Amino acid sequence: MFHKEGFKIITIAAIVVVLGILGADKFVDIDWLVKVIQITFLVFFILILQFFRNPKRTTLINDEHIIAPVDGKVVVIEEVEEPEYFKDKRIQVSIFMSPLNVHVTRYALSGLVKYSKYHPGKYLVAWHPKASTENERTTIVVENTVFGEVLYRQIAGAMAKRIVNYAEVGQKVTQGTDAGFIKFGSRVDLYLPLGTKINVKIGDSVKGGEQIVASK
Structure with a gap:
């Protein structure tokens, strides 16, 4: 498929x-x-x-779990200041996708889309520290009954020239369903509330739509 x-x-x-x-x-x-x-x-x-393959994934929907939004390798887990939406400290979990990974973006949690914005920008390599704020990107916030508001950011890489985002403000979304696509090498950042239990470590390879990356 x-x-x-x-x-x-x-x-x-x-x-x-x-x-x-x-x-x-x-x-x-x-x-x-x-x-x-x-x-x-x-x-x-x-x-x-x-x-462009789109393998079927089986998502066990659970509001107390944050699942991986994409396939790839965990490259960042740290407490950071999120400057665009929250303007406070969050736990950032970043997943890097190589051109060989599946590039479908899936919703990491179910909830209501509160924010969805596209930002034009540069095409630095996706693992560059400034990629989150300077590269072409989209920022989406989903409000969940357990976690509150969770932000994820699709970030273009050196090869990625188009980000596709399906999230619209006011839309109710379901964990594991199709949220968009990033073409040719990229990264997705999750910004989670402080105190969230992280279930992965740096260097782990994760499977989008199935693997639990964080929990209450």
Whole structure:
């Protein structure tokens, strides 16, 4: 299964690959070079398919759990000042996605969307300390009956050139459902209330939509 955000790119890539394979066969006279070109086009197409895959995940909905919003590696767990919405101290948990990870963003908790804002910005590497405040990003706040307001931020990376965010203010959302997509390498930050129990550690690989990253 592939994410709907990839349908157009997959279609264009398929056309390019077919034309490339046929063109190599017709216009290149060296047999080994034809094979190299054709294999290169096929590998390119496989990478595109791999990037836009959207595997089914089974979410056990629980208001006392914060689940991973994306697949990736935990790169930050620290108490920080959140300057945009809360303007106070929160626990930041950041998950970095490589181009090989699934890039679907899922809601980490159920609740009511209180805030959703897009910010244009730079394309620093996603693990850069200033990426949270200087890169292209979207900030979303979901209010939950157990945790109160929880903020998550989709952050573009050096390769990511488009963030897709489905959250709209006033919308009721369900934990584990599709919240958006980030194209080609990126990061998601969670900002949790102080005192939240963190269930992961730096360096852990997490599975979006299923793995519990924090709890009451």
